[in-house]
Amino acid sequence: MMQNDVVVIGGGISGLSLSYYCAQAGMKTTLLEKNESVGGSFASPQYSSNGKKFWMELGAHTCYSSYRNLLDIVEGCGLKSAIIARAKVPFSLFVDGKIRSLVSRLNILELLVSVPNLFTLKKTGLSVRSYYSKIVGEQNYQEVIRHFFNAVPSQETDDFPADMMFKSRQKRKDVLKNYTFKNGLQSVARAISAKSGLNVFTSQDVTSVVYKDGLYEIRSAGGGEYSAKTIVLATPSSVASRLLKDVEPALASHLGQLKAADVDSVGVIVRKENVKLKPVAAIISPDDVFFSVVSRDTVPDDNYRGFVFHFQPGLDEKTKRSRITEVLGVGFSKIEHTEAKLNTVPTLQLNHHQWLEKTDQLLKDKKRVLLTGNYFGGMAIEDCVSRSKSEFARLKA
Numbered sequence: 001m002m003q004n005d006v007v008v009i010g011g012g013i014s015g016l017s018l019s020y021y022c023a024q025a026g027m028k029t030t031l032l033e034k035n036e037s038v039g040g041s042f043a044s045p046q047y048s049s050n051g052k053k054f055w056m057e058l059g060a061h062t063c064y065s066s067y068r069n070l071l072d073i074v075e076g077c078g079l080k081s082a083i084i085a086r087a088k089v090p091f092s093l094f095v096d097g098k099i100r101s102l103v104s105r106l107n108i109l110e111l112l113v114s115v116p117n118l119f120t121l122k123k124t125g126l127s128v129r130s131y132y133s134k135i136v137g138e139q140n141y142q143e144v145i146r147h148f149f150n151a152v153p154s155q156e157t158d159d160f161p162a163d164m165m166f167k168s169r170q171k172r173k174d175v176l177k178n179y180t181f182k183n184g185l186q187s188v189a190r191a192i193s194a195k196s197g198l199n200v201f202t203s204q205d206v207t208s209v210v211y212k213d214g215l216y217e218i219r220s221a222g223g224g225e226y227s228a229k230t231i232v233l234a235t236p237s238s239v240a241s242r243l244l245k246d247v248e249p250a251l252a253s254h255l256g257q258l259k260a261a262d263v264d265s266v267g268v269i270v271r272k273e274n275v276k277l278k279p280v281a282a283i284i285s286p287d288d289v290f291f292s293v294v295s296r297d298t299v300p301d302d303n304y305r306g307f308v309f310h311f312q313p314g315l316d317e318k319t320k321r322s323r324i325t326e327v328l329g330v331g332f333s334k335i336e337h338t339e340a341k342l343n344t345v346p347t348l349q350l351n352h353h354q355w356l357e358k359t360d361q362l363l364k365d366k367k368r369v370l371l372t373g374n375y376f377g378g379m380a381i382e383d384c385v386s387r388s389k390s391e392f393a394r395l396k397a
């Protein structure tokens with residue numbers, strides 16, 4: 001059984017960032033990822049045909065200058081020079097079979113009357129709906145803005161805590177306001193996993209964790225066996241709950257209370273000349289079977305365009321295919337390549353802060369069990385890395 005100081009389960013940005021901190025500190029660290037490649041919701045599949053290369057984002061797509069902890073890691077991996085700008089292209093709505101501008105759907109008078117609330121109203125204790133309907137007006141919220149919010153985690157966000165979405169953070173002045181990376185965000189995942197001192201094993205679906213003689217024993221479906229003094233759960237909360245049920249039953253049961261939504265993300269690549277749609281950053285669709293379509297038009301390419309549809313889970317292939325072709329206005333034969341991925345995003349409730357306090361209490365005396373993920377301070381990339389940083393500090397304390 002391979003012995004380690006730390007074993008991290010889950011190779012998304014949460015697990016990777018925590019692994020990075022541990023490996024940098026000289027701890028013998030192993031990261032186990034279920035899929036064939038690391039990244040989780042950092043998924044930038046690369047396509048090439050006749051020497052022409054193209055990538056698209058099946059999950060996260062944008063980083064900001066305020067992502068300071070992420071940027072420290074990016075610099076530590078020598079990846080800062082791979083940062084590239086995103087072209088300014090609009091967000092649009094798909095209504096009645098047509099693409100419409102987001103701004104054209106807003107009631108400007110209602111917006112002007114409501115927006116001063118931005119300077120007086122605090123987000124704390126308020127839901128997304130109760131806060132933002134006062135900032136933009138009830139009608140604007142219901143008809144436009146709420147669809148934009150729902151598109152972020154691909155689910156209904158009315159009851160999410162307002163202070164956990166779109167946080168304001170201190171920006172770095174030497175970095176582009178919003179950016180991606182030359183080969184997409186998964187470049188960050190690949191760069192971290194290539195760091196020396198970190199062992200990364202993919203296709204390792206961890207199925208059990210037991211505690212024996214002062215060590216955690218971790219086993220995966222393929223027969224992998226690892227042991228560690230410290231274990232890190234960096235998976236969706238339901239998986240963490242399942243894996244901890246024998247070693248930390250109270251914590252496992254607490255984690256089991258959190259809900260999450262699956263997002264069926266389907267990306268298509270089309271030759272540029274075959275799609276007439278004007279360049280867009282994303283198309284948001286109120287009350288449809290998909291929440292949004294995120295495009296690669298933010299990094300224009302000479303040959304291809306890419307569109308990723310974030311669908312509700314459980315749809316059949318025919319429904320997805322017909323929605324894709326209708327929205328893009330192209331026949332299915334014109335779609336040159338398709339990629340799919342299932343993403344998992346937490347469903348946050350207004351009482352999430354109380355849930356977090358209880359989590360802290362349960363973790364208080366358990367320095368050898370670390371929990372990271374996108375269900376702590378928020379689900380943005382920087383929230384994940386910040387959580388990993390604070391869990392690493394707890395380990396070191």
Ligand SMILES: Cc1cc2nc3c(=O)[nH]c(=O)nc-3n(C[C@H](O)[C@H](O)[C@H](O)COP(=O)(O)OP(=O)(O)OC[C@H]3O[C@@H](n4cnc5c(N)ncnc54)[C@H](O)[C@@H]3O)c2cc1C
Pocket residue numbers: 009010011012013014015032033034035038039040041042058059060061062063152204205206207234235236239263265310343344345372373374379380381382384
């Ligand atoms: C469609 C989409 C768009 C987004 N866009 C943005 C954006 O533009 N900007 C932004 O800041 N944030 C964005 N986010 C949010 C952010 O990308 C995610 O919250 C973050 O990447 C989650 O990282 P994570 O490591 O916590 O989880 P994940 O990325 O889900 O990683 C968890 C990993 O655990 C692995 N795993 C699960 N079970 C096991 C097991 N039993 N054994 C081993 N491994 C296991 C999974 O395979 C996965 O790789 C977006 C999210 C989605 C879904």
